[in-house]
Amino acid sequence: MSMSIDLRGEPIFRPGDQLMGAVRWALDKDAKRLDINLFWFTDGKGTRDVGVVESMTVERPTRLGEKSFVFRLPAAPLSFSGRLITLTWAVEAIAHGTDEVAMAEFRLSRDGQEIRLRHDAPA
Amino acid sequence: MAIDASNSSQNASGCSRVGISIFFSFFLIMGLVFCVVIGIAFWENLETWFWQKTPCTILESRHSVDASSDEPYSAQIVYQYTFDDLTHTSDTITPEATSTDNYRRIQRLLLAFPSGSERFCYVNGEKPGVAYLKRGQLWMGLFIFLPLIFVAVGAGGIIGTWRRTPPKALTAATKPVTASASNGCGPRVGLFAGLFLTLIGVILFYFLGMGVVVNLSTASGWHEVPCRVLHSQLLTHRGDDSTTYSVDIFYRYQVGDITYHSNSYGFMGGSSSGTKGKRKILAAYPSGSEALCYVNPADPVEAVLDRGFHPLYLLSFLPLLLVLVGVLVLGKSFRTATAPTPPAFQRGDVQAMVLKPKQGPLPRVAGTFFIMAFWNGIVSVFLWQVIDGFRRGDPEWFLTIFLIPFVLIGIFLVGLFLRAVLCLFNPVPQVRLDPGKVSLGGTALLQWRVRGRVSRIARLTITLEGHEEAVYTVGTNTHTDTDVFYSQMLAEIADWREMLQGKCPLTIPHDTMHSFAAKHNKIIWSIKVKGDIPRWPDVDEAFEIEVTP
Numbered sequence: 271m272s273m274s275i276d277l278r279g280e281p282i283f284r285p286g287d288q289l290m291g292a293v294r295w296a297l298d299k300d301a302k303r304l305d306i307n308l309f310w311f312t313d314g315k316g317t318r319d320v321g322v323v324e325s326m327t328v329e330r331p332t333r334l335g336e337k338s339f340v341f342r343l344p345a346a347p348l349s350f351s352g353r354l355i356t357l358t359w360a361v362e363a364i365a366h367g368t369d370e371v372a373m374a375e376f377r378l379s380r381d382g383q384e385i386r387l388r389h390d391a392p393a
Numbered sequence: 394m395a396i397d398a399s400n401s402s403q404n405a406s407g408c409s410r411v412g413i414s415i416f417f418s419f420f421l422i423m424g425l426v427f428c429v430v431i432g433i434a435f436w437e438n439l440e441t442w443f444w445q446k447t448p449c450t451i452l453e454s455r456h457s458v459d460a461s462s463d464e465p466y467s468a469q470i471v472y473q474y475t476f477d478d479l480t481h482t483s484d485t486i487t488p489e490a491t492s493t494d495n496y497r498r499i500q501r502l503l504l505a506f507p508s509g510s511e512r513f514c515y516v517n518g519e520k521p522g523v524a525y526l527k528r529g530q531l532w533m534g535l536f537i538f539l540p541l542i543f544v545a546v547g548a549g550g551i552i553g554t555w556r557r558t559p560p561k562a563l564t565a566a567t568k569p570v571t572a573s574a575s576n577g578c579g580p581r582v583g584l585f586a587g588l589f590l591t592l593i594g595v596i597l598f599y600f601l602g603m604g605v606v607v608n609l610s611t612a613s614g615w616h617e618v619p620c621r622v623l624h625s626q627l628l629t630h631r632g633d634d635s636t637t638y639s640v641d642i643f644y645r646y647q648v649g650d651i652t653y654h655s656n657s658y659g660f661m662g663g664s665s666s667g668t669k670g671k672r673k674i675l676a677a678y679p680s681g682s683e684a685l686c687y688v689n690p691a692d693p694v695e696a697v698l699d700r701g702f703h704p705l706y707l708l709s710f711l712p713l714l715l716v717l718v719g720v721l722v723l724g725k726s727f728r729t730a731t732a733p734t735p736p737a738f739q740r741g742d743v744q745a746m747v748l749k750p751k752q753g754p755l756p757r758v759a760g761t762f763f764i765m766a767f768w769n770g771i772v773s774v775f776l777w778q779v780i781d782g783f784r785r786g787d788p789e790w791f792l793t794i795f796l797i798p799f800v801l802i803g804i805f806l807v808g809l810f811l812r813a814v815l816c817l818f819n820p821v822p823q824v825r826l827d828p829g830k831v832s833l834g835g836t837a838l839l840q841w842r843v844r845g846r847v848s849r850i851a852r853l854t855i856t857l858e859g860h861e862e863a864v865y866t867v868g869t870n871t872h873t874d875t876d877v878f879y880s881q882m883l884a885e886i887a888d889w890r891e892m893l894q895g896k897c898p899l900t901i902p903h904d905t906m907h908s909f910a911a912k913h914n915k916i917i918w919s920i921k922v923k924g925d926i927p928r929w930p931d932v933d934e935a936f937e938i939e940v941t942p
Contacts, residue, residue, distance in 0.1 A: 285942065307571045312914045315874055316863030319911035322571050346942045350906040353876045354863040355914045364569045371569050380833070380942065385906050387861065387878035 271298040273372040275361055281376035283359075285345040292338040293363040293372065295331070301365040304328040308341040310349075310378075313356045321347075331365070349377045352387035413554045413868070421547025427540035435537070438488055438529025444515040447524070449474035452482070454508040456499050456654070458643065463630045464492040465641065466656070468502045474514050476521040483514070483522070488529040494628060496643065496656040500694050502527075504651075538593050545586075553868070583726025587719045594715030602709030608660045608689070612700040615687040620646035620696075623654075625680045627671055630664045639664035640671045642678045646686050648693040655686070655696040661706055669787045704777045707770070714771075746829030748920065748936035754821070758813045765806040772799045816930050820845035822922040826899070830939045834903030839883060839920065840896040850924040850932065853892045855884040857899055859906070859940075862915040879905060883920075892924070907942045 273295040283289055293306055309322040324341050331337075339361070350357050360375045377384055453471040468491050471484045486502060493499065506512055506526055517523040621644060628641045643656045658674065678684055678698065689695035775796055782789040825840040841855060859879035865872055883899060886892050901918070909916040918940045924932030 307569075309571050311570050312911060314863060314914070316865050317913040318570075319914050320571055321911065346907060347909045348907065348942055350916075352861045352878055352906070352916075354861040354874055355916070357909070357914075360570070362569055362571055364571070373570065383904070385904060387859075387906060388904075 271368075271370065272296050273363055273365060273370040275363055275372050275374040277361065277374050277376060281374070282382050283343050283376055283378055284380060284382075285343055285348070285378065287343050289341045289343055289361070289376070290338070291361060291374070292336055294336045295334070295363070295365060295370065295372075297331075297333045297365055297368055297370060299368055300333065301331050301370070302367040304331045304337070305362075305364045305366065306337065306339050307362045307364070308343075308359075309362065310347060310357055310359045313358065314352070315354045343378060347378075348385055349379055350385035350387060410554050414551050417547045417550030417554070419547070420543045421551065424540040424543030424545075424547055428537055428544060431534070431537045431540065435531070435534035438531060438533070441488060441515055441525055441528040442531070444517050444525075444528070445476070446513050447474045447476055447516045449512055449514040449524075449526075451506050451508055451510045451512060454503050454506050456496075456503060458624070459492075460624065460626060462492065463628050464494045465628070466494065466496045466499045467492040468499045470502065470506050470526060472506070472512070472514060472526065474516065474524060476516050476524075479521065481516075481522055481524065483524045485523070485525055487525055487527045494639065494641065494656075495662055496654055497694055500654055504694065535596055538589070538596070542589075542593070583722055587721075587723030587726055590715050590719030590722060592719070594712045594717075594719055597712035597715065598709075602712055605660045605706050605709040608695070608697075609702060609706065611689070611691075612660070612687065612697075615689050615697075615700055616648075617685050618646045618648065618688045618696070620644040620684055620686040620698075622678050622680055622682045622684055625675050625678050625682075627668060627675060628664070637664035637666055638668050638671055640674050642675065642698060644678075644684065644686060644698070646688065646696060648688060651693070653688075653693055653696065655694075657695075657697045659697055659699045659701075659703060661703070661709065667782065667787060667789065669785050670781075704774055707774045711771075717767075744829055745825060745827030748824045748826055748938060750822075751919070751935040751937060754813070754817050754819070758810070758817060761806070761810040761813045765803075765810045768806055769803040772796070772803050776800065812930050816932075818845075819926065819930065819932050820847045820850060820924065822924070822932060822934055824920050824922065824936045826920075826938060830941050831899065831901050832941045833901055833905065833907055836898050836900045838896055839899045840894070841884075841922070842894040843892050843924075847892050848889045849926050849929065850889055850892055851887070851927055852925045853884070853886045853932075854882060854921075854923050855897075856921045856923075857881045857883055857901075857918070858921050859916065859918045862917055864913040901940050907940045908938075 273293065275291060275293050277289065277291040279290075289308065293304070295304070304327065306326045306328075307322050308324040309320060311320045312318055323344055326337075326339055328335075328337050341361070343359075347357055349359055358375055359378045360373050362371065362373045364371050379385070449472045451470060451472050453469065455469050457467050457469050459465050459467070468486060469484065470486055471482065473480060473482050475481070486506075491499070491502070512526065514524045514526050515528050623643045623645055625642045628639045630637045630639065639662070640658050641656055642658055643654065645652060645654050647653070684698060686696045686698050687700040775792060779789060779793050779796060782792075821844045823842045823844065825842075827838045827840070831837045839855070843850075843853070857880070858877055860875050860877040862873060862875045865874070879902070883897050884895065886895070899920075906916045908918055918938050920936040920938060922932065922934045922936070926932065
């Protein structure tokens, strides 16, 4: 019983890029449906916020299967890391009716670098 | 997946959870006990609505007075009815007790069921010897909502204590992160709670406060009628941990051909500690004396000896506090429920725009005034009691000491309000940004203008600031933490002539974060304008700007 997500290429993307990948699963019981979500979520001191940007659904998936996906990435919000908040992008697959969940994180960045909020105020 | 699990420290330990659960269990159990008590009483009253309506003859109708009781008045109504060819005699009037310390209820019963009249009673078909003249009241079932508040607080507290967010690494492994993507039940719970509080406040105000308000507003039109004081006494109400007193002046008056009785002194009943003031009132209305009472021409059963206003009547407005809180919760929840998701950012320039301050001076004055008036309005009722106690030479020391922190907060709120009023006379900064939105690494032209007596400002600073803002919940409290990650002084001016207007370029670093606004987490960029005014509240305005990716 397993489920995994493979993203094509390095997990660093720019706004407007196409995010391509595939979900592979081997379930020990039938799932009602399988959702693949493109989303961001926050971590840190604040209560978690989650924004689902795009989703695709596989109705009544077979127990053993694979589904490729292509998502167009939006302009924002960019991945960043601060003292209170960290914002992360990910693709998540959920097999409803089973306990199977898989997630693959990636960075949405304009120049490939992660935004780290500086706390050294300029003079 | 590498998700930070640092928040696990927020989880309460097992011991503290048990302690908190015991604390909330008290609320839950007390609420449930009262729910059961009210539920049983409601059910018994409801049953009488299915009893058989049967003609009856009122044989006797009079009141009785037991001066030794703290509820001295009761109605004695004897009636006869025939059920299944058997004649029964009864003197039970309602399922509720008829003894009372407010004679008005007795008077209404005697007028509704005079001796010799033919009326209907309600007979228990299974026990024909049991009957009531009036069926049980059902509205009292509404009071079940009051203990339900305790049940909700208790149950919510216990559930909240044990349903803390588990460490996030665990969350990610076992539960879809997107399961919390919707607004969740938060706004719905808020809407329900707001509606619930508003409803309770309205019901309580209707039953406890509306009568006082209506009577006060019509009191000047009540008729002055001579009355005779039949007895005058101080009623003692012994509670579990305190004894309170009330004035009981029983008097008789006539309107048309009908003789009425009443024991209402003013528009508000109830009892309190302290006897000096009450004895003074009783001395003015000794037994057997003639006096004047004021009778409501629309309902002569309603009469009082004193139709003036007393500050204690303000207590009638207390239920409106619940209404206010309910409406505020409703409004906040509605805004949250309908809050749009973070807008999609548009690249490209936007026309120049005049920025709006985060909070203008007038809303600040209105806000502080409202809070100050609300707080001090309530505190003043009790403060008046304290002052009156000292004036009468019978100070209420416990209330005096208890009130000190509340008065200090009231004084602080007055200070805040005065400060906000003084700020109305401050010079007002205006800020214009061209273009109106700035992209990461982009530059805009910031223009400012300061209106008013700018010469009072000793030093003006304009700063570009970016900060994180995170809202989180610990137990039942919501906290907001902020952290400034970028601060750059754009202008620092000491000459007031240069403060009047000016401009400077504003550049957003390319390696920082754009504006971001989710429900609990935000990245906020703003222009802060501060002006030091000697011996006066400073100019301190923030203008939020939008930084796009």
